[in-house]
Amino acid sequence: MATAEIASNLNTWSDLADRILAGHSLTKEEGLAILSSDDTELLSLLDAAWRIRRHHFGNDVHLYFLKNAKSGLCAEDCGYCSQNVKSTAPIEKYNLLNEEEILAGAKQAYDSQARTYCIVTSGRGPSNSDVDHVSSVVKKIKDEYGLHICCCMGILSPDQATTLKDAGVDRINHNLNTSRKYYDDICTTHTFDDRLDTLKVARNAGMELCAGVIAGMGEEHADLVDVAIELRGIKVESIPVNFLNSIDGTQLEGKWDLDPRFCLKTLCLFRFANPDVEIRIAGGREVNIRSMQAMSLYPANSLFVSDYLTTKGQAAMEDFRMIEDLGFKIITGDARTAELLADREKAAEAAAQAGSSCSPCGGSSEGFSC
Numbered sequence: 001m002a003t004a005e006i007a008s009n010l011n012t013w014s015d016l017a018d019r020i021l022a023g024h025s026l027t028k029e030e031g032l033a034i035l036s037s038d039d040t041e042l043l044s045l046l047d048a049a050w051r052i053r054r055h056h057f058g059n060d061v062h063l064y065f066l067k068n069a070k071s072g073l074c075a076e077d078c079g080y081c082s083q084n085v086k087s088t089a090p091i092e093k094y095n096l097l098n099e100e101e102i103l104a105g106a107k108q109a110y111d112s113q114a115r116t117y118c119i120v121t122s123g124r125g126p127s128n129s130d131v132d133h134v135s136s137v138v139k140k141i142k143d144e145y146g147l148h149i150c151c152c153m154g155i156l157s158p159d160q161a162t163t164l165k166d167a168g169v170d171r172i173n174h175n176l177n178t179s180r181k182y183y184d185d186i187c188t189t190h191t192f193d194d195r196l197d198t199l200k201v202a203r204n205a206g207m208e209l210c211a212g213v214i215a216g217m218g219e220e221h222a223d224l225v226d227v228a229i230e231l232r233g234i235k236v237e238s239i240p241v242n243f244l245n246s247i248d249g250t251q252l253e254g255k256w257d258l259d260p261r262f263c264l265k266t267l268c269l270f271r272f273a274n275p276d277v278e279i280r281i282a283g284g285r286e287v288n289i290r291s292m293q294a295m296s297l298y299p300a301n302s303l304f305v306s307d308y309l310t311t312k313g314q315a316a317m318e319d320f321r322m323i324e325d326l327g328f329k330i331i332t333g334d335a336r337t338a339e340l341l342a343d344r345e346k347a348a349e350a351a352a353q354a355g356s357s358c359s360p361c362g363g364s365s366e367g368f369s370c
């Protein structure tokens with residue numbers, strides 16, 4: 001059936017949401033209809049996606065905080081990445097951070113009300129000593145902050161995955177980035193199947209999976225739909241949806257194909273295709289979704305606070321304000337984090353009662369100076 005026919009057969013996007021909530025799996029044709037829908041339908045499309053998101057996640061928002069624990073120096077050639085071997089982008093390059101630096105990132109994550117601290121290292125895959133180092137720091141982070149931990153370290157062996165799991169790592173991130181069909185156009189040094197294999201290794205070790213995409217790399221609508229459906233098949237727990245932030249010096253320099261409305265339709269596609277999965281608005285949201293960022297939290301239920309790997313994000317306070325303005329609620333993570341935050345609130349209340357002139361800032365009196 002042609003896409004236009006499907007679109008006209010859908011009485012409303014709300015009908016499609018009803019069917020998804022009743023257990024229907026989004027078809028490829030329906031996915032294409034979402035991406036090619038007219039801008040005049042955008043509000044009704046967002047409303048339908050919001051109904052699905054609200055059913056599964058209410059008005060909760062999960063925040064993620066990224067730490068680039070090893071930057072640049074990568075021999076792979078992922079065309080979107082400023083750390084790739086062919087990139088001439090002037091980025092910071094450094095080897096694996098020491099324990100103190102990774103712990104400092106965990107404190108920042110905790111102070112930013114993040115549920116998850118993401119430890120990211122550049123490269124095709126980690127050495128065993130990198131895995132051992134990160135594992136030993138993760139044990140300390142768990143004790144001190146109780147954060148949910150996601151590691152993104154490239155291609156993992158089964159033994160490395162088990163070491164990370166045993167240290168307390170909850171989740172592995174390894175993005176698919178695009179469809180199988182388009183993969184070779186953005187990277188030649190590893191394959192789509194290599195990425196799928198690492199996701200399998202992480203799952204077999206007992207960890208949750210985070211795998212997402214980058215829209216705007218020159219792919220067709222069908223590629224985005226294919227990867228949305230592929231991720232449903234893998235049953236990932238979390239999908240970061242990135243929007244290409246074209247960096248000078250990379251192979252995708254000057255590629256600015258996206259507009260805010262299409263970005264919102266892309267988030268709706270991922271919500272319809274993966275109704276009960278965490279969908280995160282990831283890299284490139286500030287420059288691609290721009291003034292419409294608040295609307296992206298109707299289909300999505302999660303976002304990164306602060307900076308990305310090699311690019312700046314907006315200030316955390318702006319995100320807190322946006323979430324508060326929407327009437328949504330930040331959900332922090334593990335029981336230990338909740339306990340620590342409750343202690344901190346009590347201490348702030350006690351200080352206020354004792355006549356302190358300083359009031360908590362953004363729900364936290366630590367980390368953000370008043």
Ligand code: SF4
Pocket residue numbers: 074075076077078081082083084085121122123124154
């Ligand atoms: S995405 Fe990862 S593997 Fe690819 S070039 Fe960047 S750092 Fe290397």
